Amino acid sequence: MKIKLFNDKKQLSGDLKITGSKSESNRLLILQALYPSLKVENLSNSDDTQYLKKALASEEELIDIHHAGTAMRFLTAYFATREGREVVLTGSPRMQERPVKLLVDALKTLGADISYEKEEGYPPLRIKGKTLTENEVKVQANISSQYISALMLIAPSLLNGLQIDLVGQVTSAPYINMTLEMMKNAGVTGEFTKNKIIIGPAEKLESKTIAVESDWSSASYFYSLAAISETAHLRLGIYREKSLQGDCCISEIYRQFGVETHYEDDAIVLKKTSQKKPRHLAENLIDSPDIAQTIAVTCLALGVNCTLKGLHTLKIKETDRLAALKTEIEKFGSSVKISKDSLELIPQKDFTKNVSVATYNDHRMAMAFAPLGLKVPFEIEDAMVVSKSYPDFWKDLEKLGFNIGRA
Structure with missing residues (x-):
């Protein structure tokens, strides 16, 4: 199923329970x-x-x-x-x-x-x-x-x-x-x-x-949403301050985008506290490659140059995620350079409109690109591929004010 999504709300708030890791x-x-x-x-x-x-x-x-x-x-x-x-x-x-x-x-x-x-x-x-x-x-x-x-x-x-x-x-x-x-x-x-x-x-x-603790990879998409929005107050459960999941490093990375993480009982609260963003984001994700797509799209949305390294395992995932990211990001008018283990994004200020993003049977391609809907309307192909890891993803985005319909 192909969907079209957009959210013109600049303030995001919600209380969501994310599925177990x-x-x-x-x-x-x-x-x-x-x-x-x-x-x-x-x-x-x-x-x-x-x-x-x-x-x-x-x-x-x-x-x-x-x-x-x-x-x-x-x-x-x-x-x-x-x-x-x-x-x-x-x-x-x-x-x-x-x-x-x-x-x-x-x-x-x-x-x-x-x-x-x-x-x-x-x-x-x-x-x-x-x-x-x-x-x-x-x-x-x-x-x-x-x-x-x-x-x-x-x-x-x-x-x-x-x-x-x-x-x-x-x-x-x-x-x-x-x-x-x-x-x-x-x-x-x-x-x-x-x-x-x-x-x-x-x-x-x-x-x-x-x-089972809730999934930090799934939480990453809400960090991206918070970073791209003007203000955000998102409560996500069930999460622990001392997590076993490597992707919990997302909380530190997104502080560079003005997103703060607070722990309350069995939940995390994401707050957009400032409009700051890095001039150039450089991260080695060798310990957490699954959040590379999320970060790349956040940088695309905010016009931030980024260099992501440690990504050699992405070539043997559901798809070759490096090649897929390059293809789909460049549809929006920006340019991407990839090697066997790295990605460099050179974003453009203006977004190409009426883009249709392919997902390659990869749940993370669909969810990583979704926050871009805060900037520009676009389409996502085979949207229900998200059920691989997060079946309620689109329902939860609708709770945050996203307009999601069949394309």
Whole structure:
């Protein structure tokens, strides 16, 4: 569905409850599958989490996780440990273009039985579950953190636990730390020092209820809205001052745009306190690449030059996000330079009108561009792609005064 959106209100205010973190929810679902004594509250209502939940409950041989990249990585490791279970794990056409070889190779080092149904290195995968006896594996540290987290999550279920040696510079360390802290909170023993992760074995865990924090990646779009508006007072729940999510760094980055963050009970309050903005924004997002699209569009809206680095993992997401950002931003009349791991925006004062933004089956493309509707009316193609992580996104924008209609 294509939509047209615009909001000519210069003052934004609202009280919204954001769905539980997809990242936290998906990790906890794998842990719960391994240790049914765990209970989970405030699960994400995203498509990705629902596909993962359905896959874990399925007894079918064919498991289709559609566009859910996290589910593909986590389930590859999970099913490799399910002795006597054989599955074919597949996904959408785009999912079958996303590499998984490094994770498969690591699991094979541990003794897993995994083969490729089509092209080597890519889904679909045939996985024959078995008891994995090895307890040490080496992986490149600059690969997607989801590969590493997938190995960490199955580690306590292995007879001797697991030691993961990371080779090179670590990418997205906060996501690795998130996985470890969630596991420790559930009762698993583990540590992450320098380039070594050690997870101890656990035959069972004590009964415990764990509440999922709301998603900071989803909150980022409201930071963008606050920055672009003249004044803003937005209350978002449920958030914690000491978050496990790497994307919480958005609160510090957006102080440069005059957006202050205040913590009240289980919520954050975003206030636009000034019209200040940087002349040039330079950020290394190696630990939080998922907010790159949000920041780039904010800078586009406010006419701020920006240089974003540490983005090499964006090329293997739902789409090549660097190429997609360049294409769609340039439709508005600004120019973008990209490399294999960076983006530089040179904005223009005037916006090209009647632009239609393509979303490339990528939820973040739709949501990152949406705040631009405070500046210029435009269209967003395949708008319901947001259901991948935030199904109520458009409803929440309407609560803030956005006029959203079919194009």
